[in-house]
Amino acid sequence: MTDLDRLVARFDVNDPAFIADPYPILNAIREATPIYWSEPNQHWVITRFEDVAGALRDRRLGRAYTHRYSHAELGREEPDPRWSLFHEHEEWSLLCLEPPDHTRLRRLVSKVFTPRAVAKLGGSIEGFSNALIDQCAEKGTFDLLTDYAQPYSVAVICSMLGVPTADSQAMLDWSHAIVKMYELEADEATKQAANQAAGEYIEYTKGIIAEKRKNPDGLLVSELVRVEDDGDTLTQAEIVSTTMVLLEAGHEATVNTLGNGFRALMHHYDQWHRLVSGEVEATAAVEELLRWDSPLQMFERWVLDDGVEIAGQPLDVGQEIAMLFGSAQRDPRRFDNADSFDVGRNDPSHVGFGGGIHFCVGAPLARLELAQSIRGLVERFPNLALAEEPRYHPTFVIRGLTGLQLAG
Numbered sequence: 001m002t003d004l005d006r007l008v009a010r011f012d013v014n015d016p017a018f019i020a021d022p023y024p025i026l027n028a029i030r031e032a033t034p035i036y037w038s039e040p041n042q043h044w045v046i047t048r049f050e051d052v053a054g055a056l057r058d059r060r061l062g063r064a065y066t067h068r069y070s071h072a073e074l075g076r077e078e079p080d081p082r083w084s085l086f087h088e089h090e091e092w093s094l095l096c097l098e099p100p101d102h103t104r105l106r107r108l109v110s111k112v113f114t115p116r117a118v119a120k121l122g123g124s125i126e127g128f129s130n131a132l133i134d135q136c137a138e139k140g141t142f143d144l145l146t147d148y149a150q151p152y153s154v155a156v157i158c159s160m161l162g163v164p165t166a167d168s169q170a171m172l173d174w175s176h177a178i179v180k181m182y183e184l185e186a187d188e189a190t191k192q193a194a195n196q197a198a199g200e201y202i203e204y205t206k207g208i209i210a211e212k213r214k215n216p217d218g219l220l221v222s223e224l225v226r227v228e229d230d231g232d233t234l235t236q237a238e239i240v241s242t243t244m245v246l247l248e249a250g251h252e253a254t255v256n257t258l259g260n261g262f263r264a265l266m267h268h269y270d271q272w273h274r275l276v277s278g279e280v281e282a283t284a285a286v287e288e289l290l291r292w293d294s295p296l297q298m299f300e301r302w303v304l305d306d307g308v309e310i311a312g313q314p315l316d317v318g319q320e321i322a323m324l325f326g327s328a329q330r331d332p333r334r335f336d337n338a339d340s341f342d343v344g345r346n347d348p349s350h351v352g353f354g355g356g357i358h359f360c361v362g363a364p365l366a367r368l369e370l371a372q373s374i375r376g377l378v379e380r381f382p383n384l385a386l387a388e389e390p391r392y393h394p395t396f397v398i399r400g401l402t403g404l405q406l407a408g
């Protein structure tokens with residue numbers, strides 16, 4: 001066993017110490033090598049910022065390969081028919097498509113998910129935030145995730161899509177179950193639960209679409225339907241996948257950015273003071289929250305063309321790469337004092353929202369939601385404090401806390 005093998009063996013998603021603080025190990029691996037082969041996961045792992053940012057923009061790499069190759073051609077197994085509902089729910093998700101389908105769908109989604117549509121939400125975002133903060137203040141001690149971030153982000157995305165907020169708990173439950181399918185070591189029971197949740201969610205979403213066809217309201221789902229009705233090309237299956245990816249992608253990462261970020265602020269109280277005193281703007285802090293403890297730690301790509309080389313390592317068509325966002329965001333080659341949490345850093349060029357053709361379509365909305373939350377909570381609770389030490393969910397790809405008890 002080489003030193004690198006020993007080091008890489010410590011990247012163990014089943015080890016509670018690694019989950020509690022993966023950064024010392026991620027840092028050590030990144031400094032030891034820009035790329036290595038993970039035998040258990042059968043993929044190349046990319047550790048440094050420059051290579052991750054480059055891979056995100058490299059059109060010879062794709063989030064999907066089925067537009068170019070069959071599963072058999074790449075020596076991959078056919079999708080497991082037991083999880084067909086899960087596959088159906090993501091079939092037309094932007095995150096599962098590559099050009100030309102991706103280009104077509106993204107153009108249509110961008111036509112309705114415009115900066116203007118996001119800006120129009122500003123007032124209601126502030127309203128949702130203030131109402132929830134009032135409830136937290138009444139409680140005195142509250143859980144930032146369940147009492148604030150989850151109902152807040154669901155209310156925002158529902159109001160943008162035009163989906164009843166009354167259904168938000170069901171949507172939260174489906175979304176939580178479905179995204180567990182993306183973890184590195186999901187077991188059978190988890191996959192079964194994800195598949196069942198996807199089925200229920202598809203039926204629910206079809207109902208919403210039928211309702212919007214009858215009663216258009218000018219909001220996002222209704223607009224997606226209208227684009228289809230105009231004779232343009234959005235099918236029912238495409239609208240279902242798009243609605244669901246917006247709900248899922250728009251929810252989990254925003255909640256976990258707030259949880260991980262407020263944990264960091266409470267552990268670095270000097271940085272909290274910089275916000276309370278007004279020295280640093282909430283909009284600047286958002287960027288550091290996204291960089292320092294990434295809510296999304298890893299994204300994958302397939303090698304689609306010959307001749308791809310990353311950090312001097314030639315890669316074969318059909319091989320998979322895993323980009324370690326959390327490691328890249330702490331790369332000292334890219335960020336000064338990369339390990340220090342500095343809310344005034346104000347560097348929006350991190351990879352927190354990805355890059356290239358799959359760059360997060362919801363980034364302007366996420367930035368608005370996060371800044372509003374920081375502003376509101378700082379104003380209302382200048383002496384905010386941890387009521388108890390939080391713990392992380394035992395998952396790696398989606399990094400988030402099980403709860404965050406704060407005293408206002």
Ligand code: HEM
Pocket residue numbers: 056063094095096106157245246247249250251253254257290295296299300351352353354355357358359360361362363365366
């Ligand atoms: C803090 C919150 C968020 C973070 C950190 C985040 C992060 C990301 C990242 C890293 C990607 C690119 C994935 C890749 O390249 O493989 C992405 C894509 C995407 N995000 Fe976000 N996101 C957030 C919020 C949102 C919101 C609020 C929405 C929508 C309401 C959203 C919708 C999407 C969609 C639809 C894509 C796929 C775009 C495409 O493939 O063309 N995200 N997001």
